[in-house]
Structure formats: C-alpha cells, structure tokens
Amino acid sequence: MRTYLVVGASRGIGLALVQELLEDPTTHVLATxxxxxxxxxxxxLTSSYPPARLSILELDVADPASVERGAANAATLLSEYEGLDCLIHNAAVLLQEFTPFEQVDIASLHQELYTNTVAPLHVARSFLPLLRRGLGAPASEKKLVFVSSNLGSLEIAPTFAGLCETYSVTKAGLGMIARKWGATLKDEGICTMILHPGYVGTDMGNSINSWVSEHLPAVQKISPADSAxxxxxxxxxxxxxxxxxxxxYDGSRIPW
Ligand SMILES: NC(=O)c1ccc[n+]([C@@H]2O[C@H](COP(=O)([O-])OP(=O)(O)OC[C@H]3O[C@@H](n4cnc5c(N)ncnc54)[C@H](OP(=O)(O)O)[C@@H]3O)[C@@H](O)[C@H]2O)c1
Known part of the structure; x- marks a missing residue:
C-alpha cells in the first residue's frame, strides 16, 4: 500500500484528491x-471505504497544537506501514480577492500569511519523521507536495496585477520555502514539489470568476475532479x- 496524507480535505480540490486517490485500491489515505x-x-467517504483505506484526522493548520496532535495521531495510524509516502499540503485561504495593496487589511494579511505560508512549514516539519520512515527501502518514493498557485510566481505576477494581491505574496513565500528546503530534502531522497492545480471550480476558484472573465476570458475553469x-x-x-x-496540473512548468 502507498500511504498519502492530504491536508485540507474537507471540500474543493482536497476532497477531490482524496476521492481520486481512493479509486486506486493500493492506497491508504489519511485525510485531514x-x-x-x-x-x-x-x-x-467514510461510509464507502473501510479504515484500512481511509483514515480521518481533525487538524487545523493554523493551530500549532492541533498540527502536533495530528502528527502524533498519524504516527499511530501508520504504525504498520513504512511511514508516509506522500504528503500533500492543500489547505489555504483567500481572504482579500480584489483588495489593492493600499487598502489591504493587515489582520487578514496576517491570517493569510499564517495559513498559506507558515502553517505548511509547520505541518511539513511535524510530519517529516513519518515521511522519512522507510526512506531508502526498495521502491521507496517519498514526496512532499505543496499545493500553491501560479499567482505565486514572481515572473508572471504582472499578468495578475489587481488579483489576490496578498494571497499571491503568501504563495510566493511558500515557493521559497519549498525551493530552499526542498534542495536539502532532495539530498535525503525526498522529492519536494510546488503544484498549481489550475483555475478550479471550488469555493475559492469561483470567488474570482468576475476578475477572470473580465481580464483573462480565455482561461478555462476545470472541475475539482479533473484537477485532482x-x-x-x-x-x-x-x-x-x-x-x-x-x-x-497539466505537467507543464511554471517559472518561479
Ligand atoms: N480553486 C482554484 O482555482 C485554485 C487555483 C490555484 C490554487 N489553488 C490552491 O488549491 C488549494 C485548494 O484550494 P480550493 O480551491 O480547493 O479552496 P477551497 O474550496 O476554499 O478549500 C480550501 C480548503 O483549505 C482548508 N483550510 C483552510 N484553512 C484551513 C485551516 N486553518 N486548517 C485546515 N484546513 C484549512 C479548507 O477547510 P475548511 O472547509 O475547514 O475551511 C478547505 O478544505 C489551495 O492551496 C489553493 O490556494 C486553488
């Protein structure tokens, strides 16, 4: 069995990732x-899949004690496995879709920054011992995935001027964490990646429909299932x- 952890799986892309992973009978999925x-x-899903396939953990990424508790509970759940094969950090918030920098609400910026940038670091750090367990065993492939956004690319940021300004900052920060930390983890055999899931029909994606249809009408929205x-x-x-x-999401590369 390959073991996956999807952090932030209550709805949207996270839930779709869990549904898609469960289609493969060789996976055990921990969903938070x-x-x-x-x-x-x-x-x-818990009524369709047995505990041997799907385990649920309650975890608030913005609450450090909850993260530590979640990691301890995951260690118990995974005691019979070679730890975790793949950690997907998906949880994020978008609180100021169209607010220009000059009018940004600073308290909301703190909240976005904590959830989207600081929390993924804390979550990854807390679950890393589980990802490290079994490293080097035959056929072991350990992956650390941060779900981000093309809005976090410094290179293409001007294309999106006026859209999700503070959220873009938080995702750019997440990219730096992944790029620097991932360079170290690579030496250990852990593959770190940043992943843009596309423009997806979720609560978050739908909240920017008006901007996308006005400024980038050629961009097509995809379903959570397709994205996943x-x-x-x-x-x-x-x-x-x-x-x-x-x-x-289509395998192409986004410039940093
Ligand atoms: N949709 C898009 O077009 C799009 C585009 C680019 C990137 N993304 C990225 O894709 C990922 C998923 O987005 P989505 O569209 O599925 O968004 P969504 O529908 O708004 O769902 C966000 C998920 O994050 C969880 N979450 C937020 N704060 C949390 C916290 N403190 N602790 C635990 N979970 C928390 C939510 O849980 P609750 O139900 O408890 O709130 C929910 O499961 C995010 O990283 C987002 O930045 C999305």
Whole structure:
C-alpha cells in the first residue's frame, strides 16, 4: 500500500484528491479536515471505504497544537506501514480577492500569511519523521507536495496585477520555502514539489470568476475532479532528480 496524507480535505480540490486517490485500491489515505462534522463530503467517504483505506484526522493548520496532535495521531495510524509516502499540503485561504495593496487589511494579511505560508512549514516539519520512515527501502518514493498557485510566481505576477494581491505574496513565500528546503530534502531522497492545480471550480476558484472573465476570458475553469486526477498524475511522474520544480496540473512548468 502507498500511504498519502492530504491536508485540507474537507471540500474543493482536497476532497477531490482524496476521492481520486481512493479509486486506486493500493492506497491508504489519511485525510485531514478542521471539522469532520462540517465536512459532509469526507464523512460520506467514510461510509464507502473501510479504515484500512481511509483514515480521518481533525487538524487545523493554523493551530500549532492541533498540527502536533495530528502528527502524533498519524504516527499511530501508520504504525504498520513504512511511514508516509506522500504528503500533500492543500489547505489555504483567500481572504482579500480584489483588495489593492493600499487598502489591504493587515489582520487578514496576517491570517493569510499564517495559513498559506507558515502553517505548511509547520505541518511539513511535524510530519517529516513519518515521511522519512522507510526512506531508502526498495521502491521507496517519498514526496512532499505543496499545493500553491501560479499567482505565486514572481515572473508572471504582472499578468495578475489587481488579483489576490496578498494571497499571491503568501504563495510566493511558500515557493521559497519549498525551493530552499526542498534542495536539502532532495539530498535525503525526498522529492519536494510546488503544484498549481489550475483555475478550479471550488469555493475559492469561483470567488474570482468576475476578475477572470473580465481580464483573462480565455482561461478555462476545470472541475475539482479533473484537477485532482491531473495533479496526481503529475505527482506520480515527478522525479527526484528534477526537485524542486514548480508544476502546473497539466505537467507543464511554471517559472518561479
Ligand atoms: N480553486 C482554484 O482555482 C485554485 C487555483 C490555484 C490554487 N489553488 C490552491 O488549491 C488549494 C485548494 O484550494 P480550493 O480551491 O480547493 O479552496 P477551497 O474550496 O476554499 O478549500 C480550501 C480548503 O483549505 C482548508 N483550510 C483552510 N484553512 C484551513 C485551516 N486553518 N486548517 C485546515 N484546513 C484549512 C479548507 O477547510 P475548511 O472547509 O475547514 O475551511 C478547505 O478544505 C489551495 O492551496 C489553493 O490556494 C486553488
């Protein structure tokens, strides 16, 4: 069995990643949600899949104690496996879609920065011992995936001037964490990657519909299921030698 952890799986792309992973009978998926009772999609999956295929953990990435608790619980759940094969950090918030820099709400910026940049570092650090377990064993392929956005690319940022300014800053920071940390983890045999899931029809994606249709009408929205299937293929195909790369859901590369 290959073991996957999807952090932020209550809805949207995270939930679709879990659904897609469960289609493969050789996976055991650990899915996290802030609150299982407010995650009906995830709850429904628990009645279709046995605990040997799907485990649920309650985890708020913005609460350090919750992250530590989640990592300890995951260690117990994975005691019979060679740790974790793939960690996908998907959780994020977008709080100021169209707010220009001059009007940014600083408290909201702190919240976005914590959830989108600091928390992925904390989560990855806390689960790293599980990712390291079994490293070097035959056929071991360990992957650390940060779901980000093309909005986090410094190179193409001017194309999106006026859209999700503070969110873009947080995703650029996440890219730096992945690029620097991933260079070290590569020496250990862990493949780190940054992944843009596309423009996806989720609560977050739909919140910027008006801007995209006005400024980039050629950009097509894809479904969470499509995004998840393509992202998982990119994750599967990613090679350690190419770490750390910034991938789009279709396997193309995004400039940093
Ligand atoms: N949709 C797009 O077009 C698009 C484009 C580029 C990148 N992305 C990226 O793709 C990822 C998924 O986005 P999405 O479109 O699926 O967004 P979404 O529908 O808004 O879902 C966001 C997910 O993050 C979780 N989350 C937020 N704060 C959390 C916290 N403190 N602790 C735990 N979980 C938390 C949410 O859980 P709750 O239900 O508890 O809030 C939810 O599961 C994000 O990293 C996003 O930046 C999306």
């Amino acid at each position: 949600a802030r609150s299982l009772s407010r995650s009906p999609g995830l709850q429904a 299937a393509q992202c998982l293929q990119v994750i599967k195909d990613a090679r350690l030698e190419e770490a750390v790369a910034f991938y789009a």
